[in-house]
Amino acid sequence: MSNQSANEVASYAGPMKVIAFSTAGLILAFGLCGLDAHLYPHSEFGGSSLAGLGALLFVGAGLGLIVGCLWAIGKFIAGMFSKATPKDQ
Amino acid sequence: MPSLFHPEWHPLFEALGYIAGYLVFRHLRHRLGDPLPEDRRWILIAATAVGALVGSRLLGLLEQAPQAGFHWDEFLTPGGGKTIVGGLLGGWLAVEIAKRLLGIRARSGDLFALPLCVGIAVGRIGCFLAGMADDTYGTPTSLPWGVDFGDGTPRHPTQLYELLFLSALGFMLWRAGNRPHPPGRIFRVFLAFYLAWRIFIDFIKPQPLVHGLNMIQWACVVGLTAVAAGEWHGRGEAQRVQPVGQ
Numbered sequence: 001m002s003n004q005s006a007n008e009v010a011s012y013a014g015p016m017k018v019i020a021f022s023t024a025g026l027i028l029a030f031g032l033c034g035l036d037a038h039l040y041p042h043s044e045f046g047g048s049s050l051a052g053l054g055a056l057l058f059v060g061a062g063l064g065l066i067v068g069c070l071w072a073i074g075k076f077i078a079g080m081f082s083k084a085t086p087k088d089q
Numbered sequence: 090m091p092s093l094f095h096p097e098w099h100p101l102f103e104a105l106g107y108i109a110g111y112l113v114f115r116h117l118r119h120r121l122g123d124p125l126p127e128d129r130r131w132i133l134i135a136a137t138a139v140g141a142l143v144g145s146r147l148l149g150l151l152e153q154a155p156q157a158g159f160h161w162d163e164f165l166t167p168g169g170g171k172t173i174v175g176g177l178l179g180g181w182l183a184v185e186i187a188k189r190l191l192g193i194r195a196r197s198g199d200l201f202a203l204p205l206c207v208g209i210a211v212g213r214i215g216c217f218l219a220g221m222a223d224d225t226y227g228t229p230t231s232l233p234w235g236v237d238f239g240d241g242t243p244r245h246p247t248q249l250y251e252l253l254f255l256s257a258l259g260f261m262l263w264r265a266g267n268r269p270h271p272p273g274r275i276f277r278v279f280l281a282f283y284l285a286w287r288i289f290i291d292f293i294k295p296q297p298l299v300h301g302l303n304m305i306q307w308a309c310v311v312g313l314t315a316v317a318a319g320e321w322h323g324r325g326e327a328q329r330v331q332p333v334g335q
Binding site: 011012013016017019020021023024026027028030031032034035038039048049050053054068 | 128131145
């Protein structure tokens with residue numbers, strides 16, 4: 001791989017960290033809500049503090065995942081432009 | 090007297106497991122070095138996490154399918170379970186796909202083996218303390234160390250058996266990692282031993298069976314076959330011994 005493309009990939013480390021940690025948060029959130037659903041199968045909005053905590057984590061981790069993905073897409077688009085510029089000149 | 094077992098322990102120890110695994114990974118990466126640069130390592134970690142999420146949910150749903158049926162709509166809803174084996178296999182598959190897309194040929198899993206051992210072991214403490222709320226308890230037993238998780242029946246503490254197994258496996262991997270070894274061997278040994286262990290230990294878990302094995306055991310059989318095929322495919326590479334610290 002050339003130095004240029006290696007540098008492009010290098011810039012993805014930040015968003016990938018966000019995506020990785022957010023996904024770990026989502027896995028944990030599924031565990032919290034799943035446990036609550038297992039304990040209180042007939043409770044529509046959750047039967048314990050587990051559901052509330054899980055819902056909070058869902059929202060936080062979900063937002064993190066969206067931010068990480070948008071950041072990565074932004075980096076990708078920025079990389080395309082920076083690659084295109086020298087050719088245009 | 091208040092019961093030792095409470096479902097709230099599970100998420101606490103699960104979170105501690107993630108943290109412990111990550112800290113061990115960071116320590117190993119710093120001490121032994123990494124065959125991959127920072128950026129690529131994080132792409133693979135992100136792929137692992139996404140693959141683990143999908144795999145753990147998918148196998149969690151499949152595990153209960155013989156009893157409750159398989160409902161795709163539950164995949165993204167909070168109910169249902171998740172499984173470690175599904176997470177491991179899903180994460181592994183996602184990494185292999187990401188490596189192929191990025192053109193990475195280096196074996197990258199050795200740094201994950203010991204952190205996974207530690208993380209799963211810590212998480213299993215939570216499974217044990219969650220009692221009957223978690224579906225990881227064993228079948229009834231008359232052995233003196235049988236544990237009453239709250240239903241009045243002494244059962245195999247399969248979570249503690251796994252804790253002991255992972256401690257031994259972790260020690261073995263740590264020793265092996267400090268000696269010259271072919272790249273990727275540590276991870277494949279971890280995966281093979283853990284999947285084989287799960288086939289064995291799940292015989293004393295009260296899970297619905299399909300043709301004599303539960304769905305997790307079937308997934309382990311598939312995973313072990315893939316490990317063996319990978320080992321066979323890369324047998325030439327196994328001759329190339331990697332010195333410690335790379």
